[in-house]
Amino acid sequence: MRLLHTSDWHLGRTLHGVDLLDHQSAYLDHLVDVVRSESVDAVVVAGDVYDRAIPPVEAVTLLSDTLARLAELTTVVVTSGNHDSATRLGFGAALMRERVRLRTRVASLAEPVEVGDVLVYGLPYLDPDVCRAELAPVAPDGSRALLARSHEAVTTEAMARVRADAAARAAGGDRRPVVVAAHAFVVGGLASESERDIRVGGVDHVPAAVFAGADYVALGHLHGPQVVGGPAGTTLRYSGSPLAYSFSERHQTKSTVLVDLAGDAPATTLVPAPVPRRLTDLTGTLDDLLGATGEPHVDDWVRVTVTDAARPAELFRRVRQRFAHALVVQHRPDRPDDARERLALVTAAADPVQVAADFVTHVTGGAPTDAERAVLRAAHEHVLAAERST
Known part of the structure; x- marks a missing residue:
């Protein structure tokens, strides 16, 4: 079989x-x-x-x-x-x-x-x-x-x-x-x-x-x-x-x-399985990415992270002109680790309750209590139940 x-x-x-x-x-x-x-x-x-x-x-x-x-x-x-x-x-x-x-x-x-x-x-x-x-x-x-x-x-x-x-x-x-x-x-x-x-x-x-x-x-x-x-x-x-x-x-x-x-x-x-188009992460200065570094990836779906100290003029237009299939364009200056802004990436796989808890911490300066977490989780599960009933 x-x-x-x-x-x-x-x-x-x-x-x-x-x-x-x-x-x-x-x-x-x-x-x-x-x-x-x-x-x-x-x-x-x-x-x-x-x-x-x-x-x-x-x-x-x-x-x-x-x-x-x-x-x-x-x-x-x-x-x-x-x-x-x-x-x-x-x-x-x-x-x-x-x-x-x-x-x-x-x-x-x-x-x-x-x-x-x-x-x-x-x-x-x-x-x-x-x-x-x-x-x-x-x-x-x-x-x-x-x-x-x-x-x-x-x-x-x-x-x-x-x-x-x-x-x-x-x-x-x-x-x-x-x-x-x-x-x-x-x-x-x-x-x-x-x-x-x-x-x-x-x-x-x-x-x-x-x-x-x-x-x-x-x-x-x-x-x-x-x-x-x-x-x-x-x-x-x-x-x-x-x-x-x-x-x-x-x-x-x-x-x-x-x-x-x-x-x-x-x-x-x-x-x-057939690959319709490669996905590629590109990181570097705009001049590098518009030059030889980016040449092998002009037909890829790309996520472009530009690391110039100052945001280049017309960044999005210039990147899209070079990479017709750019899906994400972001400016993130290349700084030493101790000066780099630390951001948590929120994806579909993240626990929504933890995302909400992180937001509470960001806004109030203190982590939510166990009771507040329970309220957040109950609210999230109420929304999920409502989605299932549609």
Whole structure:
């Protein structure tokens, strides 16, 4: 059996204002070609298909066309991520053709997609505030006690259901490799700046041991392709995003994972994704950057940091004239370390509560108390709940 593992397409996303849909479309063309040339039995998409809950029409059309093309060649299993609206992504799942299987509902996470000799369990993104009641085990008296408010608790219960289903099948003589698609931040994974913060109660991680019992765990959420150490007999891997969505990802080799499930352990091969345009960080004086230093990068997407002591005249115009694809232009004088202004970079991966706490410290001159932090966290989680209800 051969699977193709991918995730984090983020259809509809932009990069510093640049529309990436054409580049995302090129990647999906490449994906279809790989499925055809490598005789792939199933494609597993581990969440964050869209970049936001209500995606643009063009992104919906691109996904629809891509799924139709893939379904002509193979089976496709798609799960929802933290950027997706599970309800919207899963709309019409019951009407989908047999070879397109959407896994967006908690209630069906222990119902595998049977692909030849493999059982594929698709776990939608498990938001603890949404799932801790639905996933709570039923006591003998019919009551339910809420699970702990954490990613670890809800994922542990989800995997318990997966293992129970696989064990029941094995007891009946149906022993097949188990593949789990999950969208989570597993302990040991390396994050980038472009993944959205998913902390609940201040914690966003899930221990790798939670996934014990699976042969291969197709992970989504982190944008860098990487293997995460897990329990014996279980391979955990992030495929990463197909495109770079921040300058922190500029050194990553974007790829898709071919997984061969034969023998004692899954064998994986990374298939490089097409690179629409390189991302480059350029730092130096304006004269240097406009000269030989910048020459190799005139066609790149660049972040330009100009270090002249005084801000050069017409800085933005001159940089854009040289670098047509400059995404960020900033003036940051080159000063000794003890005189350099120290600024914390705020990215999508930053803890919003910590950002707010830093702001309180900046404005008041003193760090917020534990009680004030609790208020900040409650306010943030109230906003997240409101977003989920839209």
